[in-house]
Amino acid sequence: MNKPLRRIAVFCGLLVLALLARDNWLQYVQADTLAEHDKNRRVSIERYAQPRGDIIVDGKAITGSKEAGSGDFKYKRTYKNGPMWSPVTGFASQRIGATQIESIEDGILTGNDDRLFFTRSLDMITGKKKEGGNAVTTLNAAAQKAAYDGLKGRGKGAVAALDPSTGAILALASAPSYDPSTFAGNTNEEAEEFGKLDKDKDQPMLNRALRETYPPGSTFKAVTAAAALEHDLYKDVDAPTESPLPWTLPDSQTPLPNEGDIPCKNASLRNALRVSCNTVFGKIGSDLGKDKMLETAEKFGFNEEQFVPVRSNASVFPKKMDRPQTALSSIGQFETAATPLQMAMVASAIANDGKLMEPYMVSELQAPNLDVIEKHAPKEMSRPLSEENAQKLQDIMETVINDGTGTNAKIDGVTVGGKTGTAQHGVDNSENPYAWFISYAKTDSGSPVAVAVVVEDSKASRDDISGGGLAAPIAKDVMKAVLDSKK
Amino acid sequence: MSSSTTHTSTIGAIGAPSRRNTELALLAFAVVIPLFAYINVGLAIDGELPPGMLGYGCGIGLLAAVGHIVVRKFAPYADPLLLPLATLLNGLGLVVIWRLDQSEKLQALAKAATGSFSPSAPKQLMYSAIGIALFVGVLLLLKDHRVLQRYTYISMVAALVLLLLPLVPGLGMNVFGARIWISVGGFSIQPGEFAKIVIAIFFAGYLMVKRDALALASRRFMGIYLPRGRDLGPIIVVWAMSILILVFETDLGTSLLFFGMFVVMLYVATERTSWIVFGLVMSSVGAVGVATFEPHVQERVDAWLNPFSDAVIASTGSDQIAQSLMAFGSGGVLGTGLGQGHSDLIGFAANSDFILATFGEELGLAGVMAILMIYGLIVERGVRTALAARDPFGKLLAIGLSGAFAIQVFVVSGGVMGLIPLTGMTMPFLANGGSSVIANWALIGILIRISDTARRPAPAPAPNPDAEMTQVVRP
Numbered sequence: 001m002n003k004p005l006r007r008i009a010v011f012c013g014l015l016v017l018a019l020l021a022r023d024n025w026l027q028y029v030q031a032d033t034l035a036e037h038d039k040n041r042r043v044s045i046e047r048y049a050q051p052r053g054d055i056i057v058d059g060k061a062i063t064g065s066k067e068a069g070s071g072d073f074k075y076k077r078t079y080k081n082g083p084m085w086s087p088v089t090g091f092a093s094q095r096i097g098a099t100q101i102e103s104i105e106d107g108i109l110t111g112n113d114d115r116l117f118f119t120r121s122l123d124m125i126t127g128k129k130k131e132g133g134n135a136v137t138t139l140n141a142a143a144q145k146a147a148y149d150g151l152k153g154r155g156k157g158a159v160a161a162l163d164p165s166t167g168a169i170l171a172l173a174s175a176p177s178y179d180p181s182t183f184a185g186n187t188n189e190e191a192e193e194f195g196k197l198d199k200d201k202d203q204p205m206l207n208r209a210l211r212e213t214y215p216p217g218s219t220f221k222a223v224t225a226a227a228a229l230e231h232d233l234y235k236d237v238d239a240p241t242e243s244p245l246p247w248t249l250p251d252s253q254t255p256l257p258n259e260g261d262i263p264c265k266n267a268s269l270r271n272a273l274r275v276s277c278n279t280v281f282g283k284i285g286s287d288l289g290k291d292k293m294l295e296t297a298e299k300f301g302f303n304e305e306q307f308v309p310v311r312s313n314a315s316v317f318p319k320k321m322d323r324p325q326t327a328l329s330s331i332g333q334f335e336t337a338a339t340p341l342q343m344a345m346v347a348s349a350i351a352n353d354g355k356l357m358e359p360y361m362v363s364e365l366q367a368p369n370l371d372v373i374e375k376h377a378p379k380e381m382s383r384p385l386s387e388e389n390a391q392k393l394q395d396i397m398e399t400v401i402n403d404g405t406g407t408n409a410k411i412d413g414v415t416v417g418g419k420t421g422t423a424q425h426g427v428d429n430s431e432n433p434y435a436w437f438i439s440y441a442k443t444d445s446g447s448p449v450a451v452a453v454v455v456e457d458s459k460a461s462r463d464d465i466s467g468g469g470l471a472a473p474i475a476k477d478v479m480k481a482v483l484d485s486k487k
Numbered sequence: 488m489s490s491s492t493t494h495t496s497t498i499g500a501i502g503a504p505s506r507r508n509t510e511l512a513l514l515a516f517a518v519v520i521p522l523f524a525y526i527n528v529g530l531a532i533d534g535e536l537p538p539g540m541l542g543y544g545c546g547i548g549l550l551a552a553v554g555h556i557v558v559r560k561f562a563p564y565a566d567p568l569l570l571p572l573a574t575l576l577n578g579l580g581l582v583v584i585w586r587l588d589q590s591e592k593l594q595a596l597a598k599a600a601t602g603s604f605s606p607s608a609p610k611q612l613m614y615s616a617i618g619i620a621l622f623v624g625v626l627l628l629l630k631d632h633r634v635l636q637r638y639t640y641i642s643m644v645a646a647l648v649l650l651l652l653p654l655v656p657g658l659g660m661n662v663f664g665a666r667i668w669i670s671v672g673g674f675s676i677q678p679g680e681f682a683k684i685v686i687a688i689f690f691a692g693y694l695m696v697k698r699d700a701l702a703l704a705s706r707r708f709m710g711i712y713l714p715r716g717r718d719l720g721p722i723i724v725v726w727a728m729s730i731l732i733l734v735f736e737t738d739l740g741t742s743l744l745f746f747g748m749f750v751v752m753l754y755v756a757t758e759r760t761s762w763i764v765f766g767l768v769m770s771s772v773g774a775v776g777v778a779t780f781e782p783h784v785q786e787r788v789d790a791w792l793n794p795f796s797d798a799v800i801a802s803t804g805s806d807q808i809a810q811s812l813m814a815f816g817s818g819g820v821l822g823t824g825l826g827q828g829h830s831d832l833i834g835f836a837a838n839s840d841f842i843l844a845t846f847g848e849e850l851g852l853a854g855v856m857a858i859l860m861i862y863g864l865i866v867e868r869g870v871r872t873a874l875a876a877r878d879p880f881g882k883l884l885a886i887g888l889s890g891a892f893a894i895q896v897f898v899v900s901g902g903v904m905g906l907i908p909l910t911g912m913t914m915p916f917l918a919n920g921g922s923s924v925i926a927n928w929a930l931i932g933i934l935i936r937i938s939d940t941a942r943r944p945a946p947a948p949a950p951n952p953d954a955e956m957t958q959v960v961r962p
Contacts, residue, residue, distance in 0.1 A: 001755055001756070001758065001879060001882050001883075002874055003758060004754050004755045004758050005755055005870060005873050005874050005882065005886055006874070007754075008751055008754070008755060008870060008886055008890060009867060009870040009871075009874075011751075012863070012866045012867065012870060012889070012890070012893040013863065013867070015893055015894070015896075015897040016859055016860070016862065016863035016866070016893075016896075016897075018897070018901070018906065019859050019896075019897060019900050019901060019904070019906065020856055020859055020860075022901070022904050022905075022906040023815070023847070023852060023855050023856060023859065023904060024852060024856075026812065026815040026816060026847075026904055026905070027815050027816065027818055027819060027820060027847060027851060027852035027855065028819075028820055028852055030816055031815075031816045031817075031818075031819045031820070031852075032816070032819075033816065034812055034813050034815065034816020034817065035813070035816045035817045035819065037795070037813055037816070039795060039806070039809060039813065040813040040816075040817065041829070041832055042813070042817050042829050042832075045829055072592070072829075
């Protein structure tokens with residue numbers, strides 16, 4: 001009987017061998033795939049097993065973590081003044097996932113980033129628990145508060161403010177907003193809360209400062225003016241332009257109207273910007289032609305997504321258009337559309353003597369022990385206009401504030417330049433227009449802040465809506481907040 | 488000359504050392520390793536030495552000591568590896584069961600299901616003690632395994648009764664889709680675990696008697712030997728019984744185990760490969776036949792083929808296999824460390840059928856390979872015992888028991904690792920469950936008894952008076 005016994009021994013050996021082979025397949029070959037499988041809760045359990053690192057503004061954390069109390073996930077995210085900061089932070093929810101900085105810098109915040117490998121290995125030896133690092137932002141708490149408070153009373157809108165010399169984002173507000181704390185955990189109530197926000201027709205979770213493109217209206221005339229100066233169409237901002245009134249769109253019978261009866265005939269660039277002449281800037285666009293307009297607009301950042309590091313939508317300056325459409329686009333109509341961030345970039349490039357800096361809002365990533373892992377160095381993005389032309393443009397934009405449509409943004413003792421805008425939208429302009437305002441403040445040591453504000457107020461009566469009336473006061477508050485914090 | 492030079496065992500009979508001290512040294516390891524594992528779990532979960540450390544340590548130590556003393560006294564020539572290997576597995580099993588007792592998720596699950604949670608580890612320690620007691624009982628009462636031959640047909644009846652008990656109304660319990668438990672006075676027992684041993688005794692006794700008839704009285708047809716119809720009878724009965732268990736108790740594992748064990752023993756008894764062919768054909772026919780109309784089996788196959796599919800998880804109401812695979816994957820090569828994994832995501836069977844997944848996650852590939860090698864060693868020591876045994880009954884019984892052990896290990900771990908469809912059976916010694924641990928200690932007891940008989944030195948040849956005479960030189 002021993003021959004079959006030996007065969008059975010071999011058979012049993014093969015059974016064990018098959019198990020060993022399968023185990024190697026599972027735990028060596030397939031290990032990573034299985035460990036990171038979508039259905040593998042360990043990934044999220046691990047992620048929430050320790051307090052998440054913080055997002056920091058002005059040296060103070062605007063986020064926090066607390067023990068969830070129940071369930072697999074030990075800690076959940078909390079937000080200080082969530083609605084105000086949510087366009088900056090995004091959210092980190094145990095059930096839904098993370099967005100914006102919470103998602104982009106997730107590796108640092110959870111402590112899983114490869115760049116933390118060294119500290120993590122040290123901690124493993126010393127037996128210290130894993131911790132998350134911090135993301136330090138460029139934002140200015142006072143400016144953000146001014147921006148959000150200004151928007152809150154006015155329905156929908158957004159504010160973006162930049163430091164023109166570096167591109168650092170100082171404020172990024174959007175209204176209506178939401179509190180990411182309300183669905184940070186993993187309970188059914190929190191999931192319902194998220195569902196409600198997600199379906200809300202006012203879209204509180206839309207980051208309007210970065211992800212919504214609005215027709216920029218007259219604020220785009222600043223870009224057109226820059227194009228006129230850059231392409232030598234007009235050299236002297238005080239010399240009369242060759243602009244008839246009424247002016248008919250080229251290749252058509254349609255006259256381009258101005259808002260009201262304003263002195264636009266052969267108006268100088270300064271005057272045309274001061275009273276916001278459609279005819280003058282429409283003609284400039286048409287005279288320069290599509291290609292030159294497009295060149296300048298793209299130097300300002302149009303037709304390109306920005307990564308700050310949160311992605312913004314690309315603002316649009318149309319690439320295909322005929323002559324009348326070029327004229328309309330040049331006064332911010334037709335298909336021209338811009339994010340508030342984009343218009344803040346326009347203002348900041350002008351304020352920074354023609355140098356456009358790359359916008360960013362994370363200045364530093366820190367390891368849990370506060371060692372700096374990555375520091376953002378300000379970077380020049382492009383030069384949409386020469387220093388000389390930029391200063392000419394600043395000069396006439398300051399007239400807009402001192403003696404034009406933007407007087408509401410005047411700040412005592414500070415040089416302010418800006419441009420208002422009232423953008424029509426809806427089919428046949430049926431809906432309330434958007435009120436726009438872009439501006440910058442300037443001190444002896446250069447410009448510390450450029451800001452763009454857009455307000456879509458559906459409650460205000462149509463005639464009350466103007467960039468100067470609705471948006472300029474918000475911009476003023478934001479600029480003041482930045483100036484005050486510099487003192 | 489003595490028989491020692493003529494029999495074909497690889498173990499020499501004369502002068503074979505008893506190896507009891509080897510066993511003692513190995514047992515010391517088998518106690519110390521789980522003790523360290525226990526301390527490790529306590530430190531990982533609570534950051535301090537576990538409170539019951541002394542209790543469990545002494546418990547396992549005492550059980551090992553009792554086992555060793557009884558073997559030393561009553562089976563001095565027994566295989567020195569079987570007892571330490573079984574003790575090591577039992578100890579590691581206890582540690583992991585205790586570790587899973589600490590899981591808040593499993594505690595909450597138990598409270599939701601039954602209203603209360605009671606830790607499994609103390610019960611398992613008690614069952615291990617009963618198991619060792621049965622082991623001791625086997626060694627004390629069974630002086631010679633050949634005695635069991637007398638009970639061939641009684642064993643058959645007993646096995647049938649044990650297997651059919653769960654079907655008795657009021658006694659059997661339907662737990663999670665399989666009717667393999669009975670409930671007696673508050674205790675639940677899985678009679679199948681005991682039937683495994685009893686039926687091995689029946690097969691061994693029956694085949695020893697019939698082996699010649701089965702091997703020789705057959706017609707050759709197309710290269711294979713076809714058995715006579717009347718010899719086929721018992722085989723058909725066993726086959727039918729496996730199918731019945733499968734259908735009425737929906738216990739895929741047990742039916743596979745019995746049929747596999749029977750084929751192995753038939754093959755060893757008759758030395759005819761045709762029986763294996765025959766067995767494979769019959770088991771395929773049975774499996775395919777049952778699978779076509781038994782939804783429980785179909786579900787198992789679906790869950791095996793697509794463990795991560797939402798549809799399958801919804802239809803079976805459980806994602807255990809997916810969870811188990813992810814536990815193995817998350818463990819990787821070295822594991823997360825005892826107490827630091829999340830295998831409790833598997834849910835209710837985490838500490839029984841799926842206990843290997845916890846080893847996979849927390850001890851990693853290295854740990855699972857070690858565990859599988861320990862099982863492999865137990866099986867191969869059993870086969871070696873069969874080789875060494877001098878009587879056909881002992882050979883058959885030993886190969887039957889170790890074959891069953893091997894098949895059980897393969898079926899359970901193969902199922903848990905997604906190699907084959909999942910069948911509800913327990914990892915011997917590791918898994919939580921009284922019947923399993925008690926029955927397997929009895930199984931080890933019988934193997935030790937057979938190995939003791941096999942390795943015992945043959946009695947010295949009687950003095951030959953003639954030879955003596957020739958050497959006398961008388962001056």
